[in-house]
Amino acid sequence: MRQLASLLFLFLLGACSEQADTGPGEVRWDRETCVRCAMAVSDHNYSAQIRQVIPEGKRSRIYKFDDIGCAVIWLDQQPWKDDPLTEIWVTDYRNGEWIDARKAHYVAGKITPMDYGLGATTEMEAGKQMLDYAQARAHIYKIEEKYQIYTNTDEHHPNAAPEPRNPS
DSSP states (O other): OHHHHHHHHHHHHHHHHSOOSSSOOOOOTTTSBOTTTOOBOOOTTSOEEEEEOOSTTOOOEEEEESSHHHHHHHHHTSTTTTOTTOEEEEEBTTTOOEEETTTOEEEESOOOTTSOOEEEESSOOTTSOEEOHHHHHHHHHHHHHHHOTTSOOSSOOTTSOOOOOOOO
16 A cells, blocks of 8 residues: 555656646756757746657757747748647737737837847737737848848847957
């Protein structure tokens, strides 16, 4: 009987410690870094996650991002980007709760970690121009193209550190 109780305890302990294989995962704020830009995932109102479903019944994998812009661009570079099982989650900029990025409405003009400027929310907001997911993606690529945030060019993102001067 004692062995049965021990086995039951271990089973329950294992079941409680596993994360679900769907939905957003737990974030260790300020302790995890964005998969794309390597900055700390610290802003509870503008973070994102992508859950990749691994074939053959293996556990899914979660990738974390400091800004929806990083998540969108990074996902587009993955060979499994069009897999319908892939989940994209963003935090609601008003309360930090996780919401489905593809169903969210986006407000432009927000101050976000990587300056893509989009705040996600579950509800339409009166008097504000709202974007759906496809429009938000287009906005992200427009910002990326304008500032070329991750490339070496002469045009720099407005919040980037100034280029060091070459002493003559």
